[in-house]
Amino acid sequence: GAGVSQSPSNKVTEKGKDVELRCDPISGHTALYWYRQSLGQGLEFLIYFQGNSAPDKSGLPSDRFSAERTGGSVSTLTIQRTQQEDSAVYLCASSLNSHRGEGYTFGSGTRLTVV
């Protein structure tokens, strides 16, 4: 597609439920990133996929968080047993490759609210 697409745009869930957030990157982009944006906290790195390499999961805050990327394209971020502190905007980005100078294209994000 023309841009990075994320769905849903908004998600309200009850505490303790599992949620899945989807990211559809730009076609041909080999690198895909997930960030979490909380009020006043900037962007917190979560996980990074590059081609067929093992993902960099160093930013995942707990084992309740996981992500996969199928066929080198679409990615799903799963949060199990959601907690109120998981409420945030989850942003996905992709880039053509993992070169340091390569800028990212971001999606519009999924706003997750845990009640």
Place this chain on the structure above:
Amino acid sequence: AQSVTQPDIHITVSEGASLELRCNYSYGATPYLFWYVQSPGQGLQLLLKYFSGDTLVQGIKGFEAEFKRSQSSFNLRKPSVHWSDAAEYFCAVAPNQAGTALIFGKGTTLSVSS
């Protein structure tokens, strides 16, 4: 460890006035630096980037940024602000290891008064 600091959480500028948003980085080698803008309800959009060459880089929407190694800074500037520039601005640095994700500052919210 690499880090990015944006000292100003919130700035208000009059429409038509000049703007400078500050960014300081902590880095041991030649940094790869970026500025992004986030309009309300939107994702981040790349304004400009620097990794070599001329230390004054031009970006989209009339923005520019100057890399100053001696001050470890990469400040974003615009000569005349428009009301549509009201947004949140993020500075970011690419770590020195290839294939690792950008590190972002906490952002500066720009308000534009008429």
